Amino acid sequence: xxxxxxxxxxxxxxxxxxxxxxxxxxxxxxxxxxxxxxxxxxxxxxxxxxxxxxxxxxxxxxxxxxxxxxxxxxxxxxxxxxxxxxxxxxxxxxxxxxxxxxxxxxxxxxxxxxxxxxxxxxxxxxxxxxxxxxxxxxxxxxxxxxxxxxxxxxxxxxxxxxxxxxxxxxxxxxxxxxxxxxxxxxxxxxxxxxxxxxxxxxxxxxxxxxxxxxxxxxxxxxxxxxxxxxxxxxxxxxxxxxxxxxxxxxxxxxxxxxxxxxxxxxxxxxxxxxxxxxxxxxxxxxxxxxxxxxxxxxxxxxxxxxxxxxxxxxxxxxxxxxxxxxxxxxxxxxxxxxxxxxxxxxxxxxxxxxxxxxxxxxxxxxxxxxxxxxxxxxxxxxxxxxxxxxxxxxxxxxxxxxxxxxxxxxxxxxxxxxxxxxxxx
RNA sequence: GGGGAGAUACCAGAGUGGCCAAAUGGGACCGACUGUAACUCGGUUGAGAAAUCUUCGGAGGUUCGAAUCCUCCUCUCCCCA
Numbered sequence: 001x002x003x004x005x006x007x008x009x010x011x012x013x014x015x016x017x018x019x020x021x022x023x024x025x026x027x028x029x030x031x032x033x034x035x036x037x038x039x040x041x042x043x044x045x046x047x048x049x050x051x052x053x054x055x056x057x058x059x060x061x062x063x064x065x066x067x068x069x070x071x072x073x074x075x076x077x078x079x080x081x082x083x084x085x086x087x088x089x090x091x092x093x094x095x096x097x098x099x100x101x102x103x104x105x106x107x108x109x110x111x112x113x114x115x116x117x118x119x120x121x122x123x124x125x126x127x128x129x130x131x132x133x134x135x136x137x138x139x140x141x142x143x144x145x146x147x148x149x150x151x152x153x154x155x156x157x158x159x160x161x162x163x164x165x166x167x168x169x170x171x172x173x174x175x176x177x178x179x180x181x182x183x184x185x186x187x188x189x190x191x192x193x194x195x196x197x198x199x200x201x202x203x204x205x206x207x208x209x210x211x212x213x214x215x216x217x218x219x220x221x222x223x224x225x226x227x228x229x230x231x232x233x234x235x236x237x238x239x240x241x242x243x244x245x246x247x248x249x250x251x252x253x254x255x256x257x258x259x260x261x262x263x264x265x266x267x268x269x270x271x272x273x274x275x276x277x278x279x280x281x282x283x284x285x286x287x288x289x290x291x292x293x294x295x296x297x298x299x300x301x302x303x304x305x306x307x308x309x310x311x312x313x314x315x316x317x318x319x320x321x322x323x324x325x326x327x328x329x330x331x332x333x334x335x336x337x338x339x340x341x342x343x344x345x346x347x348x349x350x351x352x353x354x355x356x357x358x359x360x361x362x363x364x365x366x367x368x369x370x371x372x373x374x375x376x377x378x379x380x381x382x383x384x385x386x387x388x389x390x391x392x393x394x395x396x397x398x399x400x401x402x403x404x405x406x407x408x409x410x411x412x413x414x415x416x417x418x419x420x421x422x423x424x425x
Numbered sequence: 426g427g428g429g430a431g432a433u434a435c436c437a438g439a440g441u442g443g444c445c446a447a448a449u450g451g452g453a454c455c456g457a458c459u460g461u462a463a464c465u466c467g468g469u470u471g472a473g474a475a476a477u478c479u480u481c482g483g484a485g486g487u488u489c490g491a492a493u494c495c496u497c498c499u500c501u502c503c504c505c506a
Contacts, residue, residue, distance in 0.1 A: 256462065382469070415454075
């Protein structure tokens, strides 16, 4: 199956420039996608462009991931309703390094045939002077053309700085530079990047008399129309320090059926046959969440590791399976810790505990699980709190060292899904 | 440069001297149902056991009493030039 057909059935194809498909079918093409260093980790939304590169490489083409050391200094106005804050250089550099490390996990840099590459546009922008740039690049694009882009048009009312206005030229010149130096003829990205990408192909036509192509993936949304990639705590990050593998796994496990079908196509490399088989199986017994489990397992293993996946599975089993106070008590400390590695931890002093402590104080003042006593009390009264998997009926119930699992831990639970580990020390 | 409108809790948005810890909607969290769903329904959403205390852009003031009135400051938006 060729690349465009593959992307098509996976729901990864939104817009494609005429001639792109023909080019891809004819010869190996070098294509790139830019990543914006706004944070020190990629999040799952960034996995869409990552998958585009993965598919590009699997189809025998040459993928390049561009990290935006220069573009990150300016700030992409696409999809933004207000002017962005600039990042300082140090943050930027740190973010770039972190993202690069993550990108390396998904692409094959070792193959001799069509190895992936990473480039940083700061490398070619740092020595390019402003006069030189507006003379050599800016001369080829009219302000009228630039204003017609949605990213600019949408901001005309509220205003936008010259800095952000010029963003598309910077990104457009990346394309020119890569066209010249590495023979890049394709740029991909999210659908919000279409405007920036076409400024690039336009520049290539005018500056080089060359032809370059574009392809974008749709913006991923949830079935209910809300934004994809957020969980209670905010973004779902690839960095295990920001989103633990357990939480990461749980995020995917909890997606709606409709979304699971969609996401498994987008984020995994399972074949159409495999996916359809899973869907058929899922339809037989939706409560087993076959699709969600397959999706969560596949992506957790690829983003983190097999070990991380196994621990996430084990933790999920204990937390949501038949886990009782007894099973918790029987667990070895080592297993216990590895299972609960990803959940938030709070400290309590052993001395305080051995004197005996009531539930409200334990969960608020002593540990900070709840920000105030009132909130802890209300939640307990509402039947929303469990200790060591046992529902707390009385806010005045007292605890002491007897409560500790393995002589050290208390497992607190707010609602069904939010766990907190209280460590006595 | 001229004229006008406004700033209220996570967001939107009422309230224009006491009955206001502040309507209503959304969001968030909890509960019931369920598939660790969706839908629906119920509860909670400044702190405190309570008395009470701290909140309505900021600083002062008037008043027995201020989100509400006055003064100054900061910021935002709209219209005209």
